[in-house]
Amino acid sequence: MVLTQTILKRTPLPIAILDNNLKFLATSDKWLEQFQGQKDLLGKSFPECFHDLPEEIFIDIQYCLEGVEQRSDATRYINKNGDALWYEWDVNSWLNEDDSVEGIIVILKDRTLSQRNRLLLEKSQQVARIGHWEVNLLEGTLYWSKITREIHEVPEDFQPNLETGINFYKEGHSRDTISELVNNAIATGSSWDTELQIVTKNGREVWVRAIGEAEMVDGQCVRLIGTFQDIDKRKKAEINSKIASERLAQATNSAEIGIWEYDLVQNDLVWDDNMYKIYGVSESDFNGVYEAWESTVHAEDKARSAEEVQQAISGEKEFNTHFRVVWPDGQIRWIRGMATILRDEEGIPLKMIGANWDFTELRNAQMKLAQSEESLQGAFENSRVGMALVSKEGVFMQVNESLCTSLGYTQEELLQLTFQEITHPDDLETDLKLLNEVIDGKRNTYQIEKRYLRKDGQIAYIYLTVTGVKDIDGNLSHFISQIIDISSRIAAEQKLKNLFDLTSKQNESLLNFAHIVSHNLRSHAANLTMITEFLVSDKITEDERDNAKEMLQTATSGLNETIQHLNEVVQVQVVSEEDLKTLELEVILKKVLNDIDALIPHEDSSMSIDLDTQLEVKGVNAYVESVLLNLITNAIKYRHPDRPLKLSIKGSANNGKVMLSFTDNGLGIDLNKYGNKIFGMYKTFHRNKDAKGIGLFITKNQMEAMGGSIRVNSSVEKGSEFILEFKAA
Amino acid sequence: MAVFQTACIIDDDQIYQFGMKILLREVDFSEEILIYQDGQEAIDALQERLSSGDTLPPVIFLDLNMPIKDGWEFLDDFVQIPQRDREQVNIYVISSSINPSDEDRARKYEVVSNYIVKPITSEKLLEIIAQHQ
Missing domain, CATH: 3.30.450.20 (PAS domain)
Structure with missing residues (x-):
């Protein structure tokens, strides 16, 4: 008991x-x-x-x-x-x-x-979508739990067997894998834990985690049991995240961005493959601590970048910097670095995660750009072509020295002005029209010849090229103007034109002269021919014969006179500057008056002379003498028959010139009628027997030969005024 | 009997006037010879003839290069005379100028029959007579 x-x-x-x-x-x-x-x-x-x-x-x-x-x-x-x-x-x-x-x-x-534990397990299995299954190999039956059936999307009364069970796995990798695992388990008692895809009864592809174990009795497998979990959401998320991280890796790889992670607590620095490339070191040569990184940094950047790391860790400043690294082969590369700090709840820094990339080439390109900008600026400033940046409104924003020189303004003055203000009013419209075409996008550039008004009021002739400059958005931002000063060219052209005009005029007068000479010689020759013929013929009477002899005399002397005039005219040639002598007008005038004293009708005339003292001109003595003689004798010859001659001679120096005027009260000449002929050869305007029409022609030529000129004012019956203009000595 | 009633010489050259008179007489050119020293004198005299009811001379020998009013100016004045008063007039320009531009310019005047380069000869006068017979 x-x-x-x-x-x-x-x-x-x-x-x-x-x-x-x-x-x-x-x-x-x-x-x-x-x-x-x-x-x-x-x-x-x-x-x-x-x-x-x-x-x-x-x-x-x-x-x-x-x-x-x-x-x-x-x-x-x-x-x-x-x-x-x-x-x-x-x-x-x-x-x-x-x-x-x-x-x-x-x-x-x-x-x-x-029981509570069992319920909790069931609940948790339900939540975790874990079902279970059991294969009884002796009976050949397969049991699926409720959740297993739910995962397969089959009704509750569905009776699976081993074969139908396996056939739910997706054809290919999944089905092959599960078949092999099951066979191995049956043969060797091995277990499995794998993630595969099934195709549900509704045709959905679902990721599952299948765990199975074999139960062996006497070396023979009698049962397989296991769990079956729906991991579709997790798996898909995992796959997505894998794709995303692969993509990131690809991106950082192709952008050659290195990613690093520095464990601040452990002093463990992890680099990805790109980092090794960027630093030019092999993985085996890098011992993964902060000091290993620091040792690669260029000596001049070491202290600063180390301080920046500390500032980032302390939270003082974000790590966003650049520094140089020295490769093992001595190459210097420029690295950009950015990083963030991971902290725990209390703000204690745990990790520093960052990215590095090599911007050496970019930096070199930037340097080159800066250099080319600098040299462009140099070109702008030192160009002999005037250059300006001009706003859309026409304000000078930047001007170079050359332009300032052309326009006679200082830079400060020009920058206060618009191009409109200094453009010659007659050229403004053309310029603005073309400029507006650039503004309207009808053209990018234009060239014109135009005139600016210099600060001193003189005209600057320029050749202008205007080009529109666009901003990043393609909108017009300002203009570049290139201004070539062609004032000297224009002046040279003008000089050339003047010279050409002068030559043409001289040519013309030379031809004219040739015809006049030809005319006069021929007229005397014709007379001689005619009279000679009469004399040898019997066409004329005795009286006429005597007359003809006399005329032969006249014609011969006429011919002589013409030849003499011709000589005089031919002798008047342009005198070069060095052949011009300094002559005192008063001396010459006195000599001339003395020479012709016999011709002057003293009792019937008055003469006044009023010369500035020491009036000196540039000239040829013989010419000046001839000119004065001619003008004075003309005044006597063409004096008015009804009144005594009054001749006034005045001389003064003025602005590099000497003016000498001869004013008389004689017959006068109708200038409206003869204006352009008065200095022509063999032009006479009075029925005066002495008028030969050669005096004023020669006078004019002599004055021009000395670089001077002659002009006349006159009115019929009142008198004439001849004005000589000499170069002052 | 002379070919023309009147011939007119407008020239300032005394020798030419003398020679011309002899040649005109030689070929029996006209009954009467009018001589003017320059264009002004000539146009004044011709206007005077018209206003006194006379006709204009049918032949005028006109020099170009003269003082006061040259041959061109005379022509310009002459064409102002009404057409009916001058339609019988033939003007011969007699000049020493061989400048082609002078000849061209002279021929532009409808009233100018010919341009003759000095010296004038009796043969040239006979040609003029022939043209009018």
């Missing part, structure tokens, strides 16, 4: 033995452990001590008291405190010799805790 009592006491089951009055005869320790607080149960009534139990237990006990051998069940029970409890029981009747019920053995397990 002691033994049985000991066995009962130690049994790991909660057992209570009751007599047929349901009073406790004995309990196991496990019972006492399970129902703590119930002590000294022996002799006490079970229903009284354990009234808060599911009713079913008492019903089963009652059955057993009435002779039923065994009752067992399990149930969920809400006790009086409202707690949900699970009980599982097994009630047996205990019979004596006469088969009457002696007592009851009750095994009552409080399964609440394990």
Whole structure:
């Protein structure tokens, strides 16, 4: 009895033995452990001590008291405190010799805790979409749990077998893999844990995690059990993230951006492949600490970049900088670096993650650009062509020295002006018209010859090229003007034109002269021919013969005179500057007056002379003498018959010239009629026998030969005024 | 009997006038010879003839280079005379000038019959007579 009592006491089951009055005869320790607080149960009534139990237990006990051998069940029970409890029981009747019920053995397990765990597991399996399955190889059956069926999207009454199960896996890699794993497990007892794709009954492709284990009995596989989890969301996210990170890797790779991560706590610096390329080192030569990086930085940049790292870590300043690194082969490369700091909740820096890239080529290109801009600026400033940047409104924004020189303004003055203000008014319209065509996009550039007004009021002739400059958006921002000063060219052209005009005029007068000479020579020759013929013929009377002889004399002397004039004219040639002498007018005038004193009708004339003192001219003595002689004798010859001659001679120096005028009160010449002929050869205007029409022609030529000129004012019956203009000495 | 009633010489050259008179007489050119020293004198005299009811001379020998009013100016004045008073007039320009521009210019005047380069000869006068017979 002691033994049985000991066995009962130690049994790991909660057992209570009751007599047929349901009073406790004995309990196991496990019972006492399970129902703590119930002590000294022996002799006490079970229903009284354990009234808060599911009713079913008492019903089963009652059955057993009435002779039923065994009752067992399990149930969920809400006790009086409202707690949900699970009980599982097994009630047996205990019979004596006469088969009457002696007592009851009750095994009552409080399964609440394990049941709760089971429920939690199920719940969690549901949430985690984990189903389970079991293959009984002996019976050839396959069991799928509810979730497994749900994952396969099959109805609850679906009966799978091993083959249909495997066929749910996607054809190809997934199905091949699971077939092999299952076969291996059956053959060798191996287990598996893999992620594959199935195609559900509805045709959806779903990623699952399949875990399986084989159960071996005597080296033979009898069962396969496992779980089946829907990991589609995670897997797809994972795949997407993999694609994304691959893409990033590709991007950083092709952009040659190096990514690094520096663990501040561990002093562990991790570089990606690009970093090694950027720093020109191999992975094996880099020991992955901060100092390894620092040692690659150019000596001149080391202190600054180290400080910038510290500033980034302290949060003072973002890490966004550049520095030079020295490659093992000595090459110097320019690196751009950016980084962010990862911190914990308390703001303690944990990691620094950043990117580096090599911008050496970019920098070189920028340097070159800067240099070319600089040289362009140099070209602008030093160009001998005038250059200006001009705003759309015409304001000079920038001008070079050359333009300032051409226009006679200082830079400061020009920058206050618009081109409109300094453009010759007659040229403004043309310029603005073309400029507006550039503004309207009809043309990009134009060239014109135009005139600017210099600061001193003189005209600057320029050749202008205007080009529109567009901003990044393609809108016109300003103009570049190139201004070539062609004033000197224009002046040279003008000089050439003048020279040409002079030559043409001289040519013309030379031809004219040739015809006049020819005319006069021929007229004398014709007369001589005619008279000679008369003299040798008998056409004429004796009286006429005498007359003819006289005329022969006249014609001959006429011919002589003409030849003499011709000589005089031919002798008047343009005199070069160095042949011009300084002559005192008064001296020459006095000599001339002295020479012709006999011709002057003193009793019938008055003459006044008023010369500035020391009036000196540039000239040829003989010419000046001849000119003065001619003008004075003309005044005498063509004096008015009705009144005494009054001749006034005045001389003055003025602005590099010497003016000498001869004013008389003689016959005068009708200038409206003869104006352009008065200085012509053999032009006479009075019926005066002495008029030869050669004097003024020669006078004019002599004056022009000395670089001077002659002009006349006159009115009929009143008198004439000849004005000589000499170069002053 | 002379070919023309009147011939007119307009020239300032005395020798020419003298020679011309002899030649005109030689070929019996005209009954009467009018001589003017320059264009002004000539145009004044011709106007005078018209206003006194006389006709204009049918032949005028005109020099170009003269003082006061030269041959061109005379021509310009002459063409101002009404057409009916001058339609019988033939003007011969007699000049020493061999300048082609002078000849061209002279021929532009409708009233100018010919341009004759000095010296004038009796043969040239006979040609003029022939043209009018």
